[in-house]
Amino acid sequence: MKRAALLLLSALLLLPAGCTPREETPSMDGFAPAPEARLTVYTSHKEEVYGPIVKEFEERTGIWVEVVTAGSNELLEQIRSEADGPQCDVMFGGGAESLQRFEDCFEPYACAESDQLKPGLRREGDPWTPFSALPVVLIYNTRLVSPGELTGWEDLLSSQWKGRIAFADPAVSGSSYTAAVTLMFALPGDPWDNLERLEAALDGNILSDSGDVVAAVDSGRCPVGVTLEETALKNLAQGANIAIVYPVEGTSSLPDGTALIKGAPHPDNAKAFLEFVQSADVQALVVSDFARRSVRTDVADREDLPDTEAFPIIDYDVTWAAEHKEDFLDRWAESLGEVAP
Numbered sequence: 001m002k003r004a005a006l007l008l009l010s011a012l013l014l015l016p017a018g019c020t021p022r023e024e025t026p027s028m029d030g031f032a033p034a035p036e037a038r039l040t041v042y043t044s045h046k047e048e049v050y051g052p053i054v055k056e057f058e059e060r061t062g063i064w065v066e067v068v069t070a071g072s073n074e075l076l077e078q079i080r081s082e083a084d085g086p087q088c089d090v091m092f093g094g095g096a097e098s099l100q101r102f103e104d105c106f107e108p109y110a111c112a113e114s115d116q117l118k119p120g121l122r123r124e125g126d127p128w129t130p131f132s133a134l135p136v137v138l139i140y141n142t143r144l145v146s147p148g149e150l151t152g153w154e155d156l157l158s159s160q161w162k163g164r165i166a167f168a169d170p171a172v173s174g175s176s177y178t179a180a181v182t183l184m185f186a187l188p189g190d191p192w193d194n195l196e197r198l199e200a201a202l203d204g205n206i207l208s209d210s211g212d213v214v215a216a217v218d219s220g221r222c223p224v225g226v227t228l229e230e231t232a233l234k235n236l237a238q239g240a241n242i243a244i245v246y247p248v249e250g251t252s253s254l255p256d257g258t259a260l261i262k263g264a265p266h267p268d269n270a271k272a273f274l275e276f277v278q279s280a281d282v283q284a285l286v287v288s289d290f291a292r293r294s295v296r297t298d299v300a301d302r303e304d305l306p307d308t309e310a311f312p313i314i315d316y317d318v319t320w321a322a323e324h325k326e327d328f329l330d331r332w333a334e335s336l337g338e339v340a341p
Contacts, residue, residue, distance in 0.1 A: 033064045039269040041065055042079065044072040044093035049290055057276050063269050072174055076102045079261060089270040091259045092131075092277070095174045096123070097181075099257050100322040103127040106259040109271060111278045116296045121255045123318075129274050130255035132292035135229040135308070136179045138245040139166075139214065144223040145243075152247035153183050156201065156224065163203035166216035166225030171329055173210040179226045180328070181321045182252040186314050192331070199335045206336075217242050229305075233291035250312035255295055 043050045047069075054065050068075070072094040079088055080102060091099075091106070099106075100123070110126040121130045140150050150156065156165065170177035183198055184191035205222070207213060214231060216222040218240040232244050258277050260270045276282060283294040293301050293308075301307070 035266070037063055037269075039063050039065045039090065039266050039273060040068065040088050041090045041092050041273065042068050042070070042075040042088045043091075044070065044075060050092060052285065052289070053277065053282060056282075057273060060276070061269075061272060063272065065273075072098050076105070079105050083262070086261050086263045086265060088261050089264040089266045090273050091128075091261060092273075093256055093258075095134075095178060095256050096254045096318045097178065097321040097325065098174055099123075099128045099259060100318055101325070105262055107262045107264065107267070109260045109274060111275050113278065113280075113296075116280075116298055117278075118295055118297055121295050123257075128257040128259035129278055130257050130295040131277055132230075132286050132290070133253050133255050133295055133308075134175070134292065135246070135253040135313075136175075136182050136226065136251045137229045137232055138224065138226055138247060139217050139232050139242045140224045140245065141217050141220050141222075142241050142243050144220055147243070150224055150245050152245070152249045153186050154249065156183075156226070157197050158201075161224050162201055163205045164222050164224065165202055165205065166207060166213040166222035166227075167198075167202055167205075168207045168210040168213055171332060172208065175210050175228050175231075176226070177325065177328070178252060178254055178316075178321070182314065182316065183226075185316065186247060186249045186251065195328070195331065196335070199332070204336070214240055214242060229293075230291045233305075237291070246306065246311035248312070250314040252316040253293070253308055253313050254316060254318070 041050075041054070050067060050069075054067060057063065058065055068088070070078075075091065076094060076098060079086070079091060082088065083105060106127045108126045109129065111129055114122060114126070114129070117130060118133070121133060123130075138150055138152070138156060167179075168176040170180045180195065180198060184194045187194045207216060210227065210231070213225045213227045214235040217225040218235065229244065232242060236242060236244070258274050260267065260274060264270045278295070280296060280299055283296045283299040286292045287294050287299060287301055293305075
């Protein structure tokens with residue numbers, strides 16, 4: 001066990017501040033496996049998502065997986081800082097905009113069944129592979145708001161909800177940034193003008209974390225809010241007093257993804273993980289256990305969810321969102337009287 005302890009200590013010394021290693025599963029003989037049987041995964045997913053996937057991958061392949069957890073941007077910055085000596089094999093998680101900003105850190109790879117991907121989810125050149133699709137939705141408190149009062153983005157910006165909208169800070173939350181850009185382009189007119197309208201409607205009431213949105217609406221502190229479909233569905237299943245609205249003007253349904261790190265220490269094992277994550281078996285788990293939408297055409301979404309063809313999906317320009325994020329954050333900070341991070 002001394003060797004395993006030394007390996008874990010070495011891994012800890014290499015971790016960026018704030019990153020957390022998952023407790024590793026020792027091999028059958030109690031020792032860490034040989035290098036060719038190892039895989040290091042950086043992930044921004046919660047354990048409820050990555051845990052079952054990693055466990056099944058280990059059991060099916062015999063590959064020993066070390067998991068390091070932190071926020072998407074923190075992990076991606078760490079990957080870039082390690083470019084001269086990569087410590088990670090796979091980035092598991094991160095939205096399309098974030099992954100695109102760090103594409104120079106990834107080795108392009110197309111999974112064997114990438115022809116099964118739904119249209120619009122596959123990035124040209126395959127710098128990363130999609131994992132799940134995440135529509136942005138509106139929610140309202142069913143005790144305070146009547147059906148039909150909130151139908152879309154224009155309703156959200158009405159004076160009725162000024163200062164009473166549950167919306168996370170897009171300078172902190174990647175999903176909130178996606179939601180803001182979705183609103184900017186779903187409404188007619190200049191996108192930057194639409195951002196100013198959103199800022200005015202929020203009236204300084206901005207939540208620090210995207211995980212606070214549903215709680216604020218469920219409690220009635222904010223009668224309406226903006227979140228991901230996945231988050232709303234999970235809270236509905238737990239009895240939250242909310243209802244979901246798919247904006248009439250349209251919404252986005254962006255994928256998060258998985259990427260092979262350029263110069264990965266264990267590239268073959270990394271490719272095996274990417275193949276596994278995009279397999280029909282795991283994609284079925286995405287639907288049944290994670291309240292997400294599959295990226296495969298041959299894996300059906302939950303029967304109780306509207307088909308994505310039943311509500312408008314806007315042409316979300318991922319390249320624009322990635323290239324203009326700093327400008328967005330500058331404007332956002334200026335509106336709040338702050339200095340952009």
